[in-house]
Amino acid sequence: MNVFVTKGEGRGNLVFRALLKGLMEKDVVKVALVCAEDPTGNSFVHVLTGDTSVVESSWPVPPVMPVQGARVVSKITRKGPVELPTAVVLRPCELRAMRELVKLNQVKLDGLLTISFDCPGVYPLQQYLSGDRSFMKASIDEAFGHFDLSGTRPLCQICHRFTGELADVEVGFLGAPDEGHYLIGHTRRGEEALKALGYQEEVDLERRVDAVQEVIKQRIEAREGYFKGEFGPKVVGVEALLTTLHVCINCHNCMRVCPICFCRECFFDSDALKVLPGNYLVRAERKGALRFLPDTLLFHLGRMNHMSTSCVSCGTCEDACPNDVPVSRLFAMVADKTQAIFDYEPGQDLDRPIPFIDYQDEELHDYEEPYIESTTHRPSSS
Amino acid sequence: MKVEEERMKNERETEGVFEPKIVGFLCYWCSYTAADLAGVSRMKYPPNLRVMRVMCSSRVDPVFIIKALLDGADGVLVAGCHPGDCHYQKGNYYARRKIALTKRLLESLGLEPERVRLSWIAASEGPRFAEVAKEFTERIRQLGPNPAKGALFL
Numbered sequence: 001m002n003v004f005v006t007k008g009e010g011r012g013n014l015v016f017r018a019l020l021k022g023l024m025e026k027d028v029v030k031v032a033l034v035c036a037e038d039p040t041g042n043s044f045v046h047v048l049t050g051d052t053s054v055v056e057s058s059w060p061v062p063p064v065m066p067v068q069g070a071r072v073v074s075k076i077t078r079k080g081p082v083e084l085p086t087a088v089v090l091r092p093c094e095l096r097a098m099r100e101l102v103k104l105n106q107v108k109l110d111g112l113l114t115i116s117f118d119c120p121g122v123y124p125l126q127q128y129l130s131g132d133r134s135f136m137k138a139s140i141d142e143a144f145g146h147f148d149l150s151g152t153r154p155l156c157q158i159c160h161r162f163t164g165e166l167a168d169v170e171v172g173f174l175g176a177p178d179e180g181h182y183l184i185g186h187t188r189r190g191e192e193a194l195k196a197l198g199y200q201e202e203v204d205l206e207r208r209v210d211a212v213q214e215v216i217k218q219r220i221e222a223r224e225g226y227f228k229g230e231f232g233p234k235v236v237g238v239e240a241l242l243t244t245l246h247v248c249i250n251c252h253n254c255m256r257v258c259p260i261c262f263c264r265e266c267f268f269d270s271d272a273l274k275v276l277p278g279n280y281l282v283r284a285e286r287k288g289a290l291r292f293l294p295d296t297l298l299f300h301l302g303r304m305n306h307m308s309t310s311c312v313s314c315g316t317c318e319d320a321c322p323n324d325v326p327v328s329r330l331f332a333m334v335a336d337k338t339q340a341i342f343d344y345e346p347g348q349d350l351d352r353p354i355p356f357i358d359y360q361d362e363e364l365h366d367y368e369e370p371y372i373e374s375t376t377h378r379p380s381s382s
Numbered sequence: 383m384k385v386e387e388e389r390m391k392n393e394r395e396t397e398g399v400f401e402p403k404i405v406g407f408l409c410y411w412c413s414y415t416a417a418d419l420a421g422v423s424r425m426k427y428p429p430n431l432r433v434m435r436v437m438c439s440s441r442v443d444p445v446f447i448i449k450a451l452l453d454g455a456d457g458v459l460v461a462g463c464h465p466g467d468c469h470y471q472k473g474n475y476y477a478r479r480k481i482a483l484t485k486r487l488l489e490s491l492g493l494e495p496e497r498v499r500l501s502w503i504a505a506s507e508g509p510r511f512a513e514v515a516k517e518f519t520e521r522i523r524q525l526g527p528n529p530a531k532g533a534l535f536l
Contacts, residue, residue, distance in 0.1 A: 236491055237493075288532075298448055301448045301487070305448070305480075309483065333490065334490050338483050338486050338490075341482055341486050356480070357476075358479075359475035359476060364479065367478065368478065370502070
């Protein structure tokens with residue numbers, strides 16, 4: 001079900017406040033999980049509320065992403081589904097991460113009405129905290145439908161999965177005439193919600209589909225160009241990789257804020273990597289000297305192995321890095337490649353298991369190496 | 383014979399000739415038995431392979447491979463039962479996915495994926511095991527020492 005809503009009092013956050021308030025007043029949902037401005041005015045937090053007056057003053061689409069929304073939903077529903085129907089506004093990357101967590105048994109979808117939208121991106125948290133906050137708040141609201149916001153997270157600028165098509169209700173700004181917006185119900189739950197709000201008239205989405213495709217095309221080009229041209233050479237090869245990661249202080253913040261890294265104990269914090277002093281000495285002797293804290297590269301490469309197939313390229317890890325390691329770009333670049341071998345897109349299809357617990361009898365033969373009769377060198381098949 | 387080869391290898395090393403160090407993760411049910419068979423059949427294969435027995439090729443977390451490569455190994459061999467023959471029905475299928483991912487990851491960061499090898503060696507294939515060990519050692523010898531193992535600030 002697709003409906004068109006003309007421009008009311010404004011764009012951006014006003015649209016979402018009105019939508020949430022309507023859903024609560026019509027009893028479609030009882031509770032909303034939404035971002036609100038911190039009382040100090042410095043940042044934004046998620047709040048769970050059944051109070052429409054809180055929703056009225058909320059910021060459903062804040063200019064920053066201090067906590068990845070998928071983590072918040074997981075916190076609430078890990079032990080069981082919500083007891084009251086709950087509306088939750090998520091950015092597309094948060095939504096994809098949440099759907100990955102559904103597959104990993106960390107989120108229960110029942111009772112949730114997910115709302116997503118054409119995301120203009122978010123500003124890096126540090127930049128927001130130390131910059132002109134009122135300007136950034138205003139420019140997020142202005143940016144809807146234009147897609148020309150600058151200064152956002154590096155990954156936001158090359159994000160090609162920026163629409164909310166995986167949500168129950170998608171709010172679409174791209175291609176909508178006269179600064180209005182579309183409301184698109186993608187699931188039965190979403191359609192029922194729109195009907196309850198009194199919308200009936202179906203509209204044609206052709207204009208929107210074209211506009212979205214156009215931006216997707218540009219973004220994919222920009223993404224490939226960035227990883228191949230500008231960013232790739234900075235991280236490809238042992239030397240380059242070490243130069244990029246040398247400021248890493250092994251704090252593991254990137255792992256702690258990652259929506260996909262749900263493990264209660266990370267392998268890299270576990271006893272598996274805690275060894276006796278003699279072991280360090282042997283390693284130091286072998287290399288000439290051993291860097292401490294050790295295993296920095298192992299941590300990053302290992303984590304890539306464990307979670308890159310589910311990485312949604314949200315960029316939260318880079319926000320959390322105290323030393324400006326371009327960790328989200330590094331992971332996204334690798335994730336694009338590792339997801340491609342399984343033809344897997346995280347968060348897209350709920351029925352498709354994550355690659356590690358799935359297989360096909362006939363696949364990936366390029367990575368197997370049978371021996372050949374002669375002993376001559378056989379070039380790698382990868 | 384083994385002792386003699388080891389002695390020669392040590393001599394070559396002291397002469398400054400590169401001798402690859404290769405870590406081999408062999409599945410208990412197939413490839414390790416094949417290695418055993420190669421041994422009792424007195425087949426010749428290079429002594430560069432350090433064997434670790436695992437209960438299944440899927441037990442090899444990619445982190446083990448990366449740890450080996452960062453900490454002194456020049457190559458890593460993972461060997462298990464042929465697809466369809468896994469003692470645990472599907473372990474080797476999972477292993478194949480994990481190794482494919484590791485190799486792709488190393489490739490995308492320019493870290494020489496050819497230092498990792500996945501091969502299927504059944505319990506009866508002693509000659510095949512010897513051949514794989516020979517082939518892989520030869521390849522690593524040509525690749526030269528792993529640049530990561532000497533990097534001081536890793």
